Amino acid sequence: MIVRIPGLLRSYTQGVETVEVATAATLADALNTLEARFPGLRFRIVDEQAAIRPHIKLFVDGVLARNLSLPLASAGELMIVGALSGG
């Protein structure tokens, strides 16, 4: 599966925009795989109660994911988006 990393998280991937990870059963598994490769990344986008942070959106094959239990068995792409915020 391809994971598209937004600019605001590329300090964790040494600037790499697209990462390939092994097929994961769920979105939670995919993020755990990412965390193992890029320590610290997961907590910036998922809080300690396993909720996606308010200004982060995760799209699986173009569909907005609402929680980490989403099955990913046949997914081809995970896109991480930092929604507009701040000022």
Added chain:
Amino acid sequence: MATTRKTTAVAAPRRTTLLLATRKGLWTLASDAARRAWKLSGPYFLGHIVHHAVTDPRDGKTVLAAARTGHLGPTVFRSTDRGRTWKEAAQPPAFKAGSGRTVDHTFWLTPGPASEPGVWYAGTSPQGLFRSVDGGLTWAGVDGFNEHPQRKAWCGGDQDGTPDGPKLHSINVDPRDARHLYIGMSSGGIFESTDGGADWRPLNRGVKALFMPDPDPEFGHDPHCLRLHPRDPDRLYHQNHCGIYRLDRPGDRWVDIGAAMPKSVGAIGFPVVLHPRDPETLWVFPMDGSDVWPRISPSGKPAAYRSVNGGKTWQRQATGLPKAQAWWTVKRQAMTVDLAATVGVYFGTTSGEVWGSRDEGRSWKCLARHLPHIYAIEAT
């Protein structure tokens, strides 16, 4: 338990470096030996909201910075080479899974006492207390506070509190006893632990809470900044939402020392800072807390106020500051002192200016401007 209250002479001018934590990153401002010329460096973590950055006085080279961004969760960055290089904490402050609570941001950092090298404390929004024993690399909750059966009663809900979220701040460790801790909470009040954080009790007697149905409650107050004097740890001061207070332990009733402030200025503000050697000398920076709480300098005329007698009387210190139409103020962590023989006093404004005095507040000079909203200043 009282110790000497006389000022101890300290030799020689010294360079001062200020860590400037802002809404858009971290800067440093370093002086020459005379503290006349200053050099601004940075930004570090550009675009990150940096709530507090502190150098460890025990080794002089470890620096922690509490940061988040508008999108990303909160974290702590750490340097072990005086800020030249940084790494992220492997385990930043976070509540336990299943607790239902989420750290929005780490707000306050306090190095532990000299007897506990590597120990740091962090206060968060919403109110949580965390401890690191490895120099800020990993953090764990202080269960005695975070899971105290009275915590919710003390603090209210996680959505209650100050405009940027309720906060645990002003973590003070008694230098004589590492198990003796004080914290402040907005809202919640001041609390004390004598067993290393295993249990806590309110310490708010005598403090007004005019916004509460009972104006003299046991807890629920809004201390803005609490400082324990390092040379006389039985002397505490705090700037509150409802005045300025002093406490001499083992007493437990705060004395209202804000009543001696000029009525036209009032006794509301965010910061209070203490002379590093003289427990009788302190500074506050009043703000307008009237009507709808504008939170700017009263009448647009900023001034520090200094007391040299423990708050019995106050002197206005505004020489060099704008005389009118200056509508900024100073946040609770954005005022500090250095350790020079003649103490330097520094503050950062909500409009991104840094002001300093090399003569204990008698005159002020603008040291930097055009920075983002300044949240915190610490001097080393």
